[in-house]
Amino acid sequence: MRYTSQIKPISYLKANAAEVLSLLCQERQPIVITQNGEAKAVLQDVASYEETQETLALLKILALGNQEIAEGKLKPAAQVVARLRAKHPAR
Template identity: 65%
Template sequence: MKYSTRIKPISYLKANAAEVVRGLAESGEPMIITQNGEATAVIQDIASYEETQETLALLKILALGEQQVREGKTVPAAKAMRRFRDRIKRTRAGE
């Protein structure tokens, strides 16, 4: 994606807010807003924002998993499944 075509001054946003919001939803691409010639903000539609946040959450989970592997904080899959099944049995017994 070329961001150079998605750069607008804040005055454009002020004058065309409704059109900009419609365009964000249709394209799914963010827009960079400048103020005094400097990039100062990025705006995007809510669906794209939510997708980005979900992606970041998954990446954080992956990074945490990699860190735990490096630190030796892992157990064999069979042992993990045993723990999981035992926990389910205890939960059901407490119902």
């Protein structure tokens, strides 16, 4: 994704905050805020932020799983299922 059309100076944000928020919610594209010509912050709508956080959480779980596999912390699925069934017998 290219952000070149979504780059705004901080002065634009200060002068047009309501418009920027509306644009964020409508377009669901992040906006890069610059100060003195340098990128300083990224603004995004709340829904996109929450999606990003959920995605990062899932990626972290996958990374931890891969790490456990690499460390040999594995159990056969049949053994896990048997243990779960023993803890929670059919009702």
